[in-house]
Amino acid sequence: MKRVLLKLSGEALAGDKKTGFDEATCADAARQVKTLVDEGLQVAIVIGGGNFWRGRTSESMERTKADQIGMLATVMNCIYVSDAFRTAGMETEVYTPFVCGAFTELFSKDKAVKALDEGKVVFFAGGTGHPYFSTDTATALRAIEIEADAILLAKSIDGVYDSDPAVNENAVKYDSITMEEVLDQKLGVIDLTATIMCLENKMPLAVFGLNEENSIENLMKGEFNGTYVTV
Ligand code: UDP
Numbered sequence: 001m002k003r004v005l006l007k008l009s010g011e012a013l014a015g016d017k018k019t020g021f022d023e024a025t026c027a028d029a030a031r032q033v034k035t036l037v038d039e040g041l042q043v044a045i046v047i048g049g050g051n052f053w054r055g056r057t058s059e060s061m062e063r064t065k066a067d068q069i070g071m072l073a074t075v076m077n078c079i080y081v082s083d084a085f086r087t088a089g090m091e092t093e094v095y096t097p098f099v100c101g102a103f104t105e106l107f108s109k110d111k112a113v114k115a116l117d118e119g120k121v122v123f124f125a126g127g128t129g130h131p132y133f134s135t136d137t138a139t140a141l142r143a144i145e146i147e148a149d150a151i152l153l154a155k156s157i158d159g160v161y162d163s164d165p166a167v168n169e170n171a172v173k174y175d176s177i178t179m180e181e182v183l184d185q186k187l188g189v190i191d192l193t194a195t196i197m198c199l200e201n202k203m204p205l206a207v208f209g210l211n212e213e214n215s216i217e218n219l220m221k222g223e224f225n226g227t228y229v230t231v
Contacts, residue, residue: 001220003042003116005143005151006033007135010051010077012156012210019051025211026081029154030088032216033121037090041220042116044146045123046139047081049073055131067131074135075100078125091120097129109145116146136194144201151198151205152219153190158209159227160189176228179205189229198231205229 008029015022033043055067075096082092093115095107104125105111115122127138143151157165158173160182165171179199182189189195189207198205208215208226218224 001149003148005044005046005139005148007139007151007153008045008047008210009155010048012154014051021080026084029210030084032214034088034090035217036220037119037121043121044116044142045121046135046142047074047077048135049077052076064131071127074127075104075125078123079103082123085121092123093120094123094125096126098126113146134191136190140194140197140203143203151203153205153207154210155207158212158225160187160207174227176230179229179231182229202231204231
């Protein structure tokens with residue numbers, strides 16, 4: 001793989017606190033990504049917003065406004081994590097699909113690919129810029145746009161199971177599964193819109209637990225303990 005899009009779940013970044021950031025988790029993600037960047041891998045990043053806000057769970061307000069807050073939550077996440085990456089010694093750029101003053105740059109594929117070619121880690125903040133979408137959709141969209149080889153999905157759970165392991169103690173983890181099976185069995189690895197985009201555009205996924213030791217590095221070394229979703 002030459003270029004990947006790493007999706008970090010907001011929830012996983014919060015660690016046990018479930019909200020805000022767990023500094024050690026963010027610093028460790030930065031350390032692992034640096035190893036890969038130093039080896040020449042191009043890394044783009046999308047971060048979810050679940051550690052701050054989810055539009056669809058805020059029933060008391062208009063959905064489009066709630067989703068705007070959600071998109072801004074992902075901008076905060078990217079600003080925080082990109083700073084942790086800089087502290088770890090990487091160069092970063094943060095792009096948004098809407099103007100955010102001097103905080104971020106307006107997304108363009110050409111600018112993002114140029115930055116990746118220069119060895120910078122690029123962050124795609126603000127989701128797609130539209131309500132009713134998710135950072136899963138933004139992940140699929142941006143991965144396809146920048147012609148990534150795969151999406152690396154770092155979650156608070158360590159792979160894809162046939163049922164929810166939090167509910168069913170006999171849930172079985174898949175080593176590998178096809179995107180069509182994910183769709184047919186409604187496994188909810190990524191949301192439906194994103195799954196269909198990945199299927200149509202042949203974008204594979206590698207799903208793993210962010211909190212497992214060296215999970216990002218291990219994936220690239222072939223010592224992977226999560227689930228491959230093939231296309
Ligand atoms: N969001 C949005 N459009 C996007 C991406 C995100 O409206 O393109 C909002 C939405 O409110 C979502 C929140 O940002 O709930 C956080 O994104 P994430 O994908 O983490 O949310 P989840 O899928 O967990 O609801």
